[in-house]
Amino acid sequence: MKTRLKNKIIGGAITTLSALSVVLILAIIIIILVVTIIGGKSTLSWEFLTSFPTEGMMKGGIFPAIYGTALLVIVMSIAAVPFGTITAIYLSEYAHEKSWLAQTIRFAVRTLATVPSIIFGLFGLGFFIKFVGGGMDNWFLGGQLKWAQPNLLWGSLTMALLTLPVVIVSVEEAIRTVPRELREASLALGATKWQTIWKVVIPGSISGIMTGTILAVSRGAGEVAPILFTGAAYYLATLPTSLSDQFMNLGYHIYVMSTQSSNVDQTLPIQFATTLVLLMLTFTLNLAAVLIRSSLRRRVK
């Protein structure tokens, strides 16, 4: 009788403790959201979103940062989505599951997903800016400095490497949900493998490609470490017009405003509002991805 009671108490304690952990995590999420909303909502307005910073970034809006972030994720997606999709197609359609090449690629993708983001920044600096950019300047511009410095292109490509695994994983998951029968039917009708992939597999996994793109965009919009020295600028009076321009970025803006600026306290509302914009952006994108993905899973069932 005594051991049964003891068992019941321990059981209750463990269940409660584990439930509390879940509650704690959810509470943290809600607290972060609520604090940011309360801190930022009075400053947040249409004007804030569409105007330039003024008075040495003490007042005004964050339009250049939003614009720069948008350009960054667009160029990044153009680079990451096709390459990620093709890799996923290779892994699921061409490679044999057990072949060493497929295994190595999978290992590389997972490694890429866990490499710290700052390493991508270093790589962008060492490879894109110094090696590729320096090489381009030497070969095409005769040593004139144009590409061997931080800019939009190098920042976006660095970010594309970071988000590549995100795309690969989502697309592969979606491709696997395309029923085998559809492929077999297509092949039986005389379509070649590539025709089957192009006309059957890719259209069938378009929602996965979308999820992957959305997740990649959300990740790319939020990461700061990779662009610290590959393209982000503290303040720019004009919007970037070409790939060789530097750009402002929401996350970098938050970082510099809260740590490097001379009067952090005065600009606090701007910082909170910027954080709110970034958080809402990534939050909405993630939510969209979760919804698309869950509807996809339901379709499979």
Add this chain to the structure above:
Amino acid sequence: MNSDLVKNKFVFTADSLKKKFRLSEFLSEKIITSVAFLSIAVIILIFFFVFRESLPAFKHRPKATTEQQKVSAGNKPESYGSSEVSAAEKKPETYGAVKDSSVTADEVNPDASLRPAEGAENEGTLGSLFSNEWFPVSENPRYGLIPLFVGTFKVTLIAMLFAAPIAILAALFSSSFAPPWLREWIKPAIELLAGFPSVVIGFFALMVMATFLQNMFGYETRLNSFVGGIAMALAAIPIIFTITEDALTAIPDTYKEASLALGASKWQTAVFVILPAATPGIFAAVLLGVGRVFGETMIALMATGNAALSGLNPFESVRTLAATIGAEMAEVVFGDMHYGVLFLIGSMLFIFNFSINAIAEFYVKGKLVKKIQGK
């Protein structure tokens, strides 16, 4: 003629059954395969280039010694006493970090002309990597990595002490105790936390959490390894949770059913059967969490205080390896010693993360599979 056609159509010969060569098929397969190589190539390139850029840290030595020799040729008495001088010089510099301007002005100026040479000989070399001082931009630069390592390990330890138990318990709840409808909500909700940009978590830690925790515990420095550790725990929790949850749900139902059939209660099954069976997976989850915290840059930059102290007090400011790269790379001269040392730190981070991932991948997964299959 006619019989030929019939033959071609209906009789399968070895030749007619052969796959027809189509250029488009051939090309598409080759292109797709070579694009798939990209991820492998990127890993190799990262390794190569980050390591290559760290070479200035190693190359610097001969140049420094030749400079030293030139100086010592014209300045013999001084170079003999160099070991004593540098030992004495170390002190004011350390205090100088606390911005005691009167002391540094008095002590440093008289022999300012000598300092670069002395520094090049004693400190600005590889040997100084193992020293206890990180003063990369002083006149007498020292690149001691020990405080950075101590800081990183401290923050990682604190983060894991918070993140691991919470995340594992939450995963246990989600996989074993929660009803199915609740489970379908918990997982995506916690994964939303993974979508929070680290700069947002860093900002939250810097502006809200640091003040809150300081009021609660009453320590002196507002930003320290404790605040940074907890903030990083927020980044690590979703990773540990997701992987642990996957590992727990991957345990075959037969385990659970056998345990329940023997009369064990729900919690006993969860704690004594499912949890032990999933240990390798949980170990992998914690490892990947460690990897995430170890390389986290923005949170470390914003919430740890960024002072390269090597004490063990958790309420002291620290500077992590990744934050050092993030804070100083923008200000270095390309190709000099400091630049090389920062890349060296980067290669260390990369190798560390690569090994962690490899361990999680091969050792742990192999073990998990064996355990489930009962071999």
